[in-house]
Amino acid sequence: MVNLIIVKIGGNAISKLNSDFFEQLRQWRQAGKKVLLIHGGGPQISKLSAQLNVPTHKENGIRVTDQETLALTKMVLLGNTQPALLLRLAQEGLAAIGLNASDQQLLTGTYVDQAAYGAVGSITGVNELALSKILNGQVGVLAPLALTRDGKWLNVNADTAAADVARLLKASQLYLLTDVPGVLKDGKVISAMIPQDLPQLIEDKVITDGMQPKLSAAVRAVHAGVQAVRITDQLTHPGTTLKMEAND
Ligand SMILES: Nc1ncnc2c1ncn2[C@@H]1O[C@H](COP(=O)(O)OP(=O)(O)O)[C@@H](O)[C@H]1O
Numbered sequence: 001m002v003n004l005i006i007v008k009i010g011g012n013a014i015s016k017l018n019s020d021f022f023e024q025l026r027q028w029r030q031a032g033k034k035v036l037l038i039h040g041g042g043p044q045i046s047k048l049s050a051q052l053n054v055p056t057h058k059e060n061g062i063r064v065t066d067q068e069t070l071a072l073t074k075m076v077l078l079g080n081t082q083p084a085l086l087l088r089l090a091q092e093g094l095a096a097i098g099l100n101a102s103d104q105q106l107l108t109g110t111y112v113d114q115a116a117y118g119a120v121g122s123i124t125g126v127n128e129l130a131l132s133k134i135l136n137g138q139v140g141v142l143a144p145l146a147l148t149r150d151g152k153w154l155n156v157n158a159d160t161a162a163a164d165v166a167r168l169l170k171a172s173q174l175y176l177l178t179d180v181p182g183v184l185k186d187g188k189v190i191s192a193m194i195p196q197d198l199p200q201l202i203e204d205k206v207i208t209d210g211m212q213p214k215l216s217a218a219v220r221a222v223h224a225g226v227q228a229v230r231i232t233d234q235l236t237h238p239g240t241t242l243k244m245e246a247n248d
């Protein structure tokens, strides 16, 4: 999709969005870019799980999702984090629409490893025509859930969802907004990375927890032709930029 910018906003980052963020979105819209926001909600899902005494179990940053957790995940993403983000956009005067996999079959997915993770998926298809029409007129706000071909809901890590959608639509840019200013090593932001840097950083335990699926997803996106993936806490801060080549 021409001129598409995808921004993933982690659950922690939603409440911390500042005026620079909304100004950047306005500028992109005025310049004729299509803007798709894919939101997380992981901390909010974990919080509600704890309140309801449902144990949270994560493997490599991925929530193991049984049917009870799936129901709770849908409730939080579609009933809490998405409307919170839509409200902020409306207050900032940005036309936006909330979207999920069941709207015009926007996202199709498959199980990652049902035995290990339960109802966790990756995205295999996007209804590009429908999405393109929607994004002509407004900012899209999409939940990280997919539907299998036979109508089963899947919980998708939001970084993976954003990177999969960016890859499938050949977005020009992907931003992964989070609660840290970039990928940190010894307390400093690594400003530039290439895919080959990742295995060693994981082995050295520099990159752990949620940063691991984030970077794996980012690597898949650049391999598929997304020019640059930025991991940052603000759209206006460079953070860590991942590209195929160091001086590309
Ligand atoms: N090398 C690293 N640099 C920065 N953050 C890291 C690193 N390794 C692990 N992390 C963790 O990854 C977190 C970001 O991932 P995650 O919690 O999934 O965020 P989000 O909810 O925004 O997707 C950071 O808050 C930090 O705790």
Ligand SMILES: CC(=O)N[C@@H](CCC(=O)OP(=O)(O)O)C(=O)O
Pocket (backbone or CB within 6 Å): 009, 010, 011, 012, 039, 040, 041, 042, 043, 045, 061, 062, 063, 064, 065, 073, 120, 121, 144, 155, 156, 157, 158, 159, 210
């Ligand atoms: C399969 C899986 O792990 N799904 C994630 C979806 C939300 C998410 O990724 O939110 P953040 O970006 O805020 O972490 C989860 O259940 O937490």
